[in-house]
Amino acid sequence: MKKNTALRDEIKKQNGGLIKDVFQLVGSYPRVPITVDCVIFGFDNNELKVLLIRSDFELYQNLWSLLGDFAIDDDEDLDEAAYRILKERTGMNNVYLEQVKTFGNPVRHPGGRVLTVAYCSLLNMQHHQLNIHANELHWHSLSSLKDMAFDHKEILDYCYSWLQKRIQEHPLGFNLLPDKFSLRELQNLYEAILGVTLDRRNFRKKFASMKLLIDVGEMEEDVSHRPGKLYKFDFAKYEKNKRSWVGIDF
Amino acid sequence: MKKNTALRDEIKKQNGGLIKDVFQLVGSYPRVPITVDCVIFGFDNNELKVLLIRSDFELYQNLWSLLGDFAIDDDEDLDEAAYRILKERTGMNNVYLEQVKTFGNPVRHPGGRVLTVAYCSLLNMQHHQLNIHANELHWHSLSSLKDMAFDHKEILDYCYSWLQKRIQEHPLGFNLLPDKFSLRELQNLYEAILGVTLDRRNFRKKFASMKLLIDVGEMEEDVSHRPGKLYKFDFAKYEKNKRSWVGIDF
DNA sequence: ATAACAATATGTAAAAACCACACATTATTT
DNA sequence: AAATAATGTGTGGTTTTTACATATTGTTAT
Numbered sequence: 345m346k347k348n349t350a351l352r353d354e355i356k357k358q359n360g361g362l363i364k365d366v367f368q369l370v371g372s373y374p375r376v377p378i379t380v381d382c383v384i385f386g387f388d389n390n391e392l393k394v395l396l397i398r399s400d401f402e403l404y405q406n407l408w409s410l411l412g413d414f415a416i417d418d419d420e421d422l423d424e425a426a427y428r429i430l431k432e433r434t435g436m437n438n439v440y441l442e443q444v445k446t447f448g449n450p451v452r453h454p455g456g457r458v459l460t461v462a463y464c465s466l467l468n469m470q471h472h473q474l475n476i477h478a479n480e481l482h483w484h485s486l487s488s489l490k491d492m493a494f495d496h497k498e499i500l501d502y503c504y505s506w507l508q509k510r511i512q513e514h515p516l517g518f519n520l521l522p523d524k525f526s527l528r529e530l531q532n533l534y535e536a537i538l539g540v541t542l543d544r545r546n547f548r549k550k551f552a553s554m555k556l557l558i559d560v561g562e563m564e565e566d567v568s569h570r571p572g573k574l575y576k577f578d579f580a581k582y583e584k585n586k587r588s589w590v591g592i593d594f
Numbered sequence: 595m596k597k598n599t600a601l602r603d604e605i606k607k608q609n610g611g612l613i614k615d616v617f618q619l620v621g622s623y624p625r626v627p628i629t630v631d632c633v634i635f636g637f638d639n640n641e642l643k644v645l646l647i648r649s650d651f652e653l654y655q656n657l658w659s660l661l662g663d664f665a666i667d668d669d670e671d672l673d674e675a676a677y678r679i680l681k682e683r684t685g686m687n688n689v690y691l692e693q694v695k696t697f698g699n700p701v702r703h704p705g706g707r708v709l710t711v712a713y714c715s716l717l718n719m720q721h722h723q724l725n726i727h728a729n730e731l732h733w734h735s736l737s738s739l740k741d742m743a744f745d746h747k748e749i750l751d752y753c754y755s756w757l758q759k760r761i762q763e764h765p766l767g768f769n770l771l772p773d774k775f776s777l778r779e780l781q782n783l784y785e786a787i788l789g790v791t792l793d794r795r796n797f798r799k800k801f802a803s804m805k806l807l808i809d810v811g812e813m814e815e816d817v818s819h820r821p822g823k824l825y826k827f828d829f830a831k832y833e834k835n836k837r838s839w840v841g842i843d844f
Numbered sequence: 845a846t847a848a849c850a851a852t853a854t855g856t857a858a859a860a861a862c863c864a865c866a867c868a869t870t871a872t873t874t
Numbered sequence: 875a876a877a878t879a880a881t882g883t884g885t886g887g888t889t890t891t892t893a894c895a896t897a898t899t900g901t902t903a904t
Contacts, residue, residue, distance in 0.1 A: 422698030448672030455620030
């Protein structure tokens with residue numbers, strides 16, 4: 345980094361102490377390829393799943409990989425790049441997506457230094473018809489995953505912890521469920537993500553007190569026992585009061 | 595991004611569907627300069643301060659800038675780069691530092707596309723003798739800041755919100771105070787960061803219940819009225835129980 | 845049809861956390 | 875020595891959290 349400082353000083357000297365030619369300066373600095381990797385969580389069969397693709401790197405044959413791509417090719421913002429990649433891979437836009445962390449280990453990519461910005465996405469598996477072509481894409485249960493390509497296991501683990509925390513601060517679980525869901529489904533979701541069991545009565549009370557559930561006046565169908573009421577999430581109300589949200593705190 | 599996909603497909607075709615030459619692939623992708631920007635918070639005179647440097651860009655004359663530098667020159671990890679930059683600028687290591695967010699607006703830098711990873715740092719202004727040379731570095735009170743160079747105001751605002759949240763989840767305030775501090779100093783710090791006033795008795799009770807304060811058996815000196823007890827923070831105990839930490843919740 | 849079943853739905857009481865609030869104490873200053 | 879300004883501490887009311895049991899409703903099996 346001495347080199348950088350020296351160059352910057354030289355540029356400054358030419359301009360009475362100020363950097364004038366910003367292109368010269370920026371042009372002189374080292375560059376790295378940037379990728380975006382999406383950790384896409386889904387929920388099915390009472391299990392938290394993550395959407396992965398079989399690695400197309402010979403080095404990582406038979407290993408799974410997060411959905412990512414090189415970004416920053418066009419003049420797009422990072423978030424836009426993430427949304428684009430998500431759309432390319434899953435066919436869906438309008439999903440929950442949030443930046444989580446940037447990973448910059450110098451040896452994380454075998455092809456040289458590549459920085460990756462991890463994004464976390466939650467999506468409703470019923471709602472989103474995936475472009476699953478040629479068996480490339482698979483939903484994996486988290487527990488069954490061991491090795492992955494690159495440092496993707498580390499990224500996934502980090503994002504899972506992030507999700508566990510985040511879902512207790514904001515009611516994001518709805519992004520993982522169908523539009524209409526029963527309280528039991530909602531509770532199963534939270535239990536699966538947090539890895540705990542919750543008291544049904546207290547859980548229901550908690551969500552009742554938030555007043556974010558709208559009783560759609562329908563009942564579950566095709567369940568093998570007494571059907572429960574169906575609810576939908578009041579996204580509008582949540583968006584309005586988002587700022588004042590403190591936590592869910594089971 | 596079409597271009598990227600095409601190239602990747604071409605490389606794959608040459609290798610029976612697998613990417614073999616990872617250097618070829620990575621080498622073919624666009625690269626961007628990466629910077630690290632540190633938002634360094636300090637606390638003095640009952641005010642939260644941020645350490646800034648006068649911009650040396652002609653375009654931003656008289657504006658203030660976060661402490662940053664181009665990173666990823668050597669084979670250092672992102673965190674290492676942040677620590678290095680912090681050390682270069684302030685002379686200190688062994689400070690609290692955490693990655694906050696990556697900013698990738700394509701026009702955030704006038705010299706072309708530059709990504710920056712924002713780090714947040716908390717440091718004890720008494721403890722750390724800064725390398726403040728030639729009036730380049732200044733501690734600014736947050737309230738007095740308006741325009742800044744680049745998108746640094748946006749970054750700062752984001753990091754400030756981040757800090758407000760973070761300090762309620764983990765007792766980080768100690769990184770901003772001298773080794774020995776009174777409860778009043780601690781409360782002032784929290785009040786300044788959160789922008790609220792707190793009840794002294796409840797505040798003390800809260801911290802007492804955490805059992806992270808060690809009474810050092812000394813009293814304040816040079817205060818103009820009754821001196822208070824001095825405490826230090828039990829870093830070891832905190833580190834041990836970090837995982838189980840839930841929140842401070844005023 | 846009826847009984848067994850399995851899941852929904854709901855209320856209450858104890859414990860814990862939170863919040864508001866007042867007074868005695870101790871150095872310092874005048 | 876009196877006034878001042880800050881420290882230090884306890885209690886009661888309120889809210890939130892937690893633990894826990896029984897009646898209800900639709901399905902399934904006999």
